[in-house]
Amino acid sequence: xxxxxxxxxxxxxxxxxxxxxxxxxxxxxxxxxxxxxxxxxxxxxxxxxxxxxxxxxxxxxxxxxxxxxxxxxxxxxxxxxxxxxxxxxxxxxxxxxxxxxxxxxxxxxxxxxxxxxxxxxxxxxxxxxxxxxxxxxxxxxxxxxxxxxxxxxxxxxxxxxxxxxxxxxxxxxxxxxxxxxxxxxxxxxxxxxxxxxxxxxxxxxxxxxxxxxxxxxxxxxxxxxxxxxxxxxxxxxxxxxxxxxxxxxxxxxxxxxxxxxxxxxxxxxxxxxxxxxxxxxxxxxxxxxxxxxxxxxxxxxxxxxxxxxxxxxxxxxxxxxxxxxxxxxxxxxxxxxxxxxxx
Amino acid sequence: xxxxxxxxxxxxxxxxxxxxxxxxxxxxxxxxxxxxxxxxxxxxxxxxxxxxxxxxxxxxxxxxxxxxxxxxxxxxxxxxxxxxxxxxxxxxxxxxxxxxxxxxxxxxxxxxxxxxxxxxxxxxxxxxxxxxxxxxxxxxxxxxxxxxxxxxxxxxxxxxxxxxxxxxxxxxxxxxxxxxxxxxxxxxxxxxxxxxxxxxxxxxxxxxxxxxxxxxxxxxxxxxxxxxxxxxxxxxxxxxxxxxxxxxxxxxxxxxxxxxxxxxxxxxxxxxxxxxxxxxxxxxxxxxxxxxxxxxxxxxxxxxxxxxxxxxxxxxxxxxxxxxxxxxxxxxxxxxxxxxxxx
Numbered sequence: 001x002x003x004x005x006x007x008x009x010x011x012x013x014x015x016x017x018x019x020x021x022x023x024x025x026x027x028x029x030x031x032x033x034x035x036x037x038x039x040x041x042x043x044x045x046x047x048x049x050x051x052x053x054x055x056x057x058x059x060x061x062x063x064x065x066x067x068x069x070x071x072x073x074x075x076x077x078x079x080x081x082x083x084x085x086x087x088x089x090x091x092x093x094x095x096x097x098x099x100x101x102x103x104x105x106x107x108x109x110x111x112x113x114x115x116x117x118x119x120x121x122x123x124x125x126x127x128x129x130x131x132x133x134x135x136x137x138x139x140x141x142x143x144x145x146x147x148x149x150x151x152x153x154x155x156x157x158x159x160x161x162x163x164x165x166x167x168x169x170x171x172x173x174x175x176x177x178x179x180x181x182x183x184x185x186x187x188x189x190x191x192x193x194x195x196x197x198x199x200x201x202x203x204x205x206x207x208x209x210x211x212x213x214x215x216x217x218x219x220x221x222x223x224x225x226x227x228x229x230x231x232x233x234x235x236x237x238x239x240x241x242x243x244x245x246x247x248x249x250x251x252x253x254x255x256x257x258x259x260x261x262x263x264x265x266x267x268x269x270x271x272x273x274x275x276x277x278x279x280x281x282x283x284x285x286x287x288x289x290x291x292x293x294x295x296x297x298x299x300x301x302x303x304x305x306x307x308x309x310x311x312x313x314x315x316x317x318x319x320x321x322x323x324x325x326x327x328x329x330x331x332x333x334x335x336x337x338x339x340x341x342x343x
Numbered sequence: 344x345x346x347x348x349x350x351x352x353x354x355x356x357x358x359x360x361x362x363x364x365x366x367x368x369x370x371x372x373x374x375x376x377x378x379x380x381x382x383x384x385x386x387x388x389x390x391x392x393x394x395x396x397x398x399x400x401x402x403x404x405x406x407x408x409x410x411x412x413x414x415x416x417x418x419x420x421x422x423x424x425x426x427x428x429x430x431x432x433x434x435x436x437x438x439x440x441x442x443x444x445x446x447x448x449x450x451x452x453x454x455x456x457x458x459x460x461x462x463x464x465x466x467x468x469x470x471x472x473x474x475x476x477x478x479x480x481x482x483x484x485x486x487x488x489x490x491x492x493x494x495x496x497x498x499x500x501x502x503x504x505x506x507x508x509x510x511x512x513x514x515x516x517x518x519x520x521x522x523x524x525x526x527x528x529x530x531x532x533x534x535x536x537x538x539x540x541x542x543x544x545x546x547x548x549x550x551x552x553x554x555x556x557x558x559x560x561x562x563x564x565x566x567x568x569x570x571x572x573x574x575x576x577x578x579x580x581x582x583x584x585x586x587x588x589x590x591x592x593x594x595x596x597x598x599x600x601x602x603x604x605x606x607x608x609x610x611x612x613x614x615x616x617x618x619x620x621x622x623x624x625x626x627x628x629x630x631x632x633x634x635x636x637x638x639x640x641x642x643x644x645x646x647x648x649x650x651x652x653x654x655x656x657x658x659x660x661x662x663x664x665x666x667x668x669x670x671x672x673x674x675x676x677x678x679x680x681x682x683x684x685x686x
Contacts, residue, residue: 052618055595160624247617252398266617274590274609275395277629281503284627286620 002342003123004322006043006071011323016070019119021085024104025127028097030342031142033121034076034150035325037175038265041242042073042114043326045267049114052267066116074121074340075101075113076149078142079128088130096136097128098145100295104129121146122322124342134296138303143316143339145299147309150337152298154180155187156290157263161236163190168233170222171195171211171240172250174202176312176337177263178240179209183307186210192230196222199333208311223253240264247284248272256280263287312337345685346466347665349386349414354666359413362462364428367447368470371440373685374485376464377419377493378668380518381608384585385416385457386669388610392457395610409459417464417683418444418456419492421485422471431473439479440471441488443638447472464489465665467685477639481646486659486682488642490652493680495641497523498530499633500606504579506533511576513565514538514554514583515593517545519655519680520606521583522552526650529553535573539565542676551654566596583607590627591615599623606630655680 003016021027042049050065065071078098084090091097101112101120112120112128119126136145158181163169169185171178174197185193186209195206195214203214215225226235235258239250242264250260251272260282277284290298301307315338317325325338346359364370385392393408408414421441427433434440444455444463455463455471462469479488501524506512512528514521517540528536529552538549538557546557558568569578578601582593585607593603594615603625620627633641644650658681660668668681 049618052616053622056619056622247615262617262621265621270615270617272590272613272615273395274605274613274629275392276399277627278605278608278631279396279399280629281631282629284620284629286617286623286625286627288621288624 001124002319003072003119004319006046006073009043009046011043011326013320013322016119016123018125019127021083021088021127022105023085024088024130025085026088026090026130026133027082027125028079028128029082029125030077030079030121030123031096032078032146033074033340033342034146035322035329035338035340036076036150037177039073040326040329041265041267049267065114069116072115072118072120072123073113074123076146077121078136078145079126082125084130090130091133091135096142096145097133098136098148098299099128099132099134100292101149102129102132103127122319122340122342124319134299136299136303140303143313144302144309146339147312147337148295148299148302150176151180151183151302151307151309152290152295153177153263154184155298156294157181157238157261157287158184158188159294160285160287161238161259161261163188163236165189166233168226168230168235169193169238170226170235171206171238172222172246173197173239173241173264174199174206174214175240178238179205179312179336181238181240181263182206182211183209187301187306192226194222194226194229196225201333202336205311205336221253223255234258236261238263242266244268244270251276251282254280254282259283259285261285261287313339315339316341318342344467345662346415346462347662349389349416352386352389354386354669356663356665359462359466361468362470364426364431364470365448366428367431367473368428369431369433369473369476370425370468371422371471372425372468373420373422373464373466374439375421375489376417376683376685377489378665378672378681378683379419379493380520382416383669383672384608384610392610408457412459415458415461415463415466416456417466419489420464421479421488422469425468427473433473434476434478439485439488440476441479441491441642442471442475442477443635444492445472445475446470465662465683465685467662477642479642479646483646486656487645487652489682490655490680491638491642491645493519494523494526494645494650494652495633495638496520496606497527498641499637500524500581500604500630501527501531502637503628503630504581504602504604506531506579508532509576511569511573511578512536512581513569513578514549514581515565515589516540516582516584516607517542517549517557518583521581522548522655522679524581524583524606525549525554526552530644530649535569537565537569537572539568544676545679548654548679564596566598577601579604581606585609587611587613594619594625597623597625602626602628604628604630656682658682659684661685
């Protein structure tokens with residue numbers, strides 16, 4: 001079957017071996033898979049990511065990943081059941097499903113993305129774990145169900161922040177993660193939600209997803225915009241850019257006693273001035289991923305129309321279009337989420 | 344009167360003008376004043392501290408401090424009332440008092456330390472605000488009451504951490520701040536409390552103040568010691584060293600999902616790897632100072648014998664001895680807290 005794989009630092013499309021489902025596993029046909037900013041990050045920082053993961057002790061040490069072999073990616077997907085493995089209870093063939101991107105094997109839990117052995121969402125077919133399948137409800141389009149994963153990231157970060165009604169939010173960066181945070185804040189009736197991004201198109205998306213104000217930080221820093229539209233409620237700042245300097249900038253700008261949630265993933269060394277955070281007694285919550293309940297909640301919110309993901313989808317490609325789509329995503333003003341439809 | 348002042352980067356002892364109490368103010372005779380690590384930090388980083396304070400907007404902008412003029416320091420004190428200002432209700436002369444180190448004036452609130460105009464604890468006499476005076480109870484020695492301020496820093500950091508019974512604590516650094524954190528943790532019956540410091544004398548002090556285990560991090564990293572003696576409870580890590588690299592080291596070592604409380608004041612730029620904090624979803628609470636309730640609580644805990652500060656006092660000098668005492672404090676193994684007795 002066809003798959004887009006990371007080979008020697010480049011994305012290439014090639015034939016790869018068809019996977020065969022074992023006990024507890026289900027073979028599915030990928031219907032739609034979002035391209036995630038993490039994938040672009042990973043392409044750029046793969047060796048550093050592997051090195052840093054290796055430095056983390058214990059269960060977080062990360063999978064052993066061999067960058068000299070092909071690497072499978074694509075972890076935001078919806079798929080259609082083809083067949084279950086031996087002695088495995090699964091929904092009937094043709095059922096549209098999504099799943100957290102992990103596969104349970106006899107050798108342990110494998111992430112479906114950034115692994116050498118199991119095709120993920122940029123492949124025509126892949127294996128999922130039967131107990132983790134979530135049926136896509138309400139006739140929801142698989143293209144929309146594929147956005148369950150990024151929306152779950154936003155829902156998780158907002159849950160982690162502990163933000164309550166009556167508090168204000170500032171979202172720095174309106175890429176897919178920042179937009180998911182905006183949508184999740186809106187679900188909780190947070191007001192005002194102020195968003196900041198250089199790109200006019202992304203600011204427009206932030207407004208569509210629920211931001212009450214969206215500003216260009218070169219013209220008006222996000223915190224100033226919050227002061228203008230509110231300035232009284234306790235502020236929670238969501239850092240959703242993930243490049244060096246953003247954490248320090250949030251420390252510098254955040255009002256005294258506020259909370260900073262770091263949901264952007266900065267893979268590089270970063271410089272901070274602890275003094276700013278100390279003098280203001282900031283609380284900083286680092287957030288990653290989601291739990292199964294949040295993942296299922298994201299799917300439900302999309303299916304029930306509480307989150308409209310339609311405007312997030314700015315492009316669709318086949319597997320052959322994946323390498324070019326990665327290049328297009330370097331221009332944030334043209335795109336938010338590009339979907340791969342391997343079929 | 345005599346005072347030790349910071350002049351052109353050096354501590355010198357000289358005659359300064361006697362202060363006269365205005366409305367709401369009380370003239371007091373300084374009985375004892377602790378030398379704080381912040382004062383040593385300040386001597387080393389004064390211009391940087393002034394520059395960074397200037398970058399903080401609004402009410403946190405800090406006092407305008409002129410480093411070309413004499414700077415008064417000494418903010419951990421007990422004193423004896425001499426006389427109240429006009430129309431001011433105050434305890435009678437001879438009453439032993441302590442106070443949060445701030446003075447209310449018609450021009451605003453002045454910190455009693457790091458200001459150009461109002462002598463602080465390294466002077467024979469100073470002004471305090473009548474409404475802020477706390478009488479030293481139970482015949483407590485002024486030398487012990489002077490440690491109210493550093494103990495309040497520990498009580499505040501522990502309160503900020505939200506640590507609960509059933510959670511474990513690791514305290515990195517057993518200078519006066521780290522030791523105050525240990526004492527405050529013991530007050531809350533936290534167990535185990537693991538402390539880490541290079542200095543054998545400071546490790547011994549940590550044990551005296553309530554640490555269940557104290558290790559040399561060159562021989563056994565603090566987190567490893569926690570694993571050895573407990574390893575099961577949720578861990579709260581208190582960073583009480585305040586030099587570059589410590590925050591990143593705490594990020595690297597802290598177990599997944601743990602909380603890091605930064606109570607050491609690092610005045611320099613610092614490099615972190617956000618990836619470690621993100622992958623483990625750490626929560627980082629920066630803590631500074633205390634509130635009036637915590638300050639009064641610290642005095643009460645010392646007076647009632649819940650915290651025995653006696654072993655912390657490793658030296659006593661007169662005003663003339665302040666410059667030499669600052670140099671002695673550069674050798675952490677010889678000293679914890681040196682008291683100045685200006686009388």
